[in-house]
Amino acid sequence: MPLASPYAEYVAPLQQLCREAAASILCHYASAQAGEHDRKSDSSPLTAADLASHHLLLEGLQPFALPVLSEESEAAVREQARQWQRYWLVDPLDGTTEFLERTGEFTINIALIERHQAVFGLVALPLAQEIYLGVPGHGAWKCAWKCGWQHSGEQPCGNWQAIACRPLRSALPTVVLTSRRHRGEKLETCLQALRASVGQVERAYVGSALKFCQLAAGDADFYPRFSPCSEWDTAAGQAVLEGAGGGIFDLQGRPLRYNRGDSLLNPDFLAIADPAAAVWSTLLNPPQD
Numbered sequence: 001m002p003l004a005s006p007y008a009e010y011v012a013p014l015q016q017l018c019r020e021a022a023a024s025i026l027c028h029y030a031s032a033q034a035g036e037h038d039r040k041s042d043s044s045p046l047t048a049a050d051l052a053s054h055h056l057l058l059e060g061l062q063p064f065a066l067p068v069l070s071e072e073s074e075a076a077v078r079e080q081a082r083q084w085q086r087y088w089l090v091d092p093l094d095g096t097t098e099f100l101e102r103t104g105e106f107t108i109n110i111a112l113i114e115r116h117q118a119v120f121g122l123v124a125l126p127l128a129q130e131i132y133l134g135v136p137g138h139g140a141w142k143c144a145w146k147c148g149w150q151h152s153g154e155q156p157c158g159n160w161q162a163i164a165c166r167p168l169r170s171a172l173p174t175v176v177l178t179s180r181r182h183r184g185e186k187l188e189t190c191l192q193a194l195r196a197s198v199g200q201v202e203r204a205y206v207g208s209a210l211k212f213c214q215l216a217a218g219d220a221d222f223y224p225r226f227s228p229c230s231e232w233d234t235a236a237g238q239a240v241l242e243g244a245g246g247g248i249f250d251l252q253g254r255p256l257r258y259n260r261g262d263s264l265l266n267p268d269f270l271a272i273a274d275p276a277a278a279v280w281s282t283l284l285n286p287p288q289d
Contacts, residue, residue, distance in 0.1 A: 007112065007120040007135055010064070014110060014122055015131060017060035019145065021053040021108050022126035025093060028052065029126075037100060045096045046072075053092035053108060061088050066112075071232045081259060086114050089258065091232040095208030097181070104128075105207030111235035116257040121239025123209045132213045133160070134236075134243030140164070140216050165246040165273035166218035173202035175220040177211040179227075186226035186268070190283060194222070197279045212237025215273045216244035223271035224283075231264045237271075246273045253284040 028049035037045040054072040061068050069081045070090040081087065088110060093099060095106035104127040112120040123132045134140040141160045168174065174194065178187065195201050206214060212234075214220045238248045238256055248256045250267045272280055 010112070010120065011133065013060075013063070015143070017057065018108050018110065018122055018124035018131055020060070021056045021092065022124055022129075024052045024056055025049045025099075025106070025108070025126050029099065037096070045100060047093070047096055047099065049099060050093045050096055054090075057090050057092055057108075057110070061090075061110075064088070069232070071230065078264065082262070084113075084259065086112075087259075089113050089118075089232050089235045091209075091236070094233060095210075098207035103207055105210050107209045107213075109209050109232060109236035111232075111239055113235060113258050116260055118235040118239040118242075118256075118258065121236035121243075123213055123236050123240055125210065125213070132163070132216065132240045134216065134240030136239060136242035138243060140240050140243035140245075142213075142217060163217045163244050165216060165241070165244045166221070168198070168221055168274040168277040168279065170198065173200040174198045174222060175202045175204060177204050177206045177214060177220050177223040179207060180205045184226060187224060190224045190226070193282055194279070197282050209233065209237040212241045212248075212271060215246055215271055216241045218244075218273070221273045224269075225266075225271070226268045228265050231258050231266060234266055234269075241271060241273075244273075246271065247275045248272075249275075249284065251283075251285055 028047065037047045039045060050072060054070050057070065058068055067084055067087040068090060069077065069087055070092055072092060091109040093106055094109050098105040108124040110122045111118045119136060121134050129145045131143050140163050142163050143160045176191065191201060204220065211223045215223060234248060234256060235258055241248060248269050248271045250256065250269050256266060256269055270283060
């Protein structure tokens with residue numbers, strides 16, 4: 001077990017649950033109907049894989065005796081969730097568009113929220129057969145299932161490896177992660193300001209919560225987000241990133257918090273591998289006293 005924290009007992013059962021949900025997703029990914037989907041009210045796609053993973057996770061989280069808010073939860077559940085102080089926040093298939101476009105960059109996100117903070121998170125990568133685990137204040141880890149995901153009777157391998165964010169290094173390009181589809185004037189202005197401060201910037205296009213995992217594993221430095229995304233898109237990744245030494249901040253420099261209003265949309269944010277680096281002060285606008 002990689003973890004000494006109040007949440008250590010969650011690791012093994014949630015590792016197995018992610019494996020089962022991933023197997024279900026991959027069955028749909030390999031099927032002839034993989035491209036079939038509906039549209040939700042916000043025009044985002046909804047596939048059979050989203051729903052299959054959703055139902056598996058709801059059932060698998062029942063033994064923990066905590067409420068669950070999923071991206072695919074009904075409106076009545078979302079209304080009830082406004083009163084919750086401790087609950088699971090889940091994205092059964094983060095990166096549905098990536099799933100449909102066959103990039104492989106989709107994840108399963110499970111976060112434990114306590115008093116508006118993501119205190120424990122798992123991000124599973126079905127195609128890569130990897131899972132990332134993070135507990136802010138305790139650490140972050142990565143595990144590859146060498147035994148495979150396809151046989152439900154197998155037990156997950158325990159080859160957990162500690163991961164950590166890398167310091168921002170002036171001698172190397174600053175690696176910035178962005179989505180292929182989310183661009184705009186705010187993003188370009190941010191990147192221009194970053195180039196003025198650090199010099200060379202290398203831009204990489206990555207989908208879903210995989211961006212937080214790459215920051216946490218020391219493979220990238222920065223992920224700015226200036227287009228809408230929901231709380232289930234970030235909570236598990238925030239726990240992993242904070243456990244690895246990084247952070248996600250709104251444009252005033254405050255860590256992202258959850259379930260604090262009527263909307264489940266996040267504000268614009270900056271995900272940073274090395275929050276102590278002075279350069280980020282040029283991109284943040286803390287409130288004045």
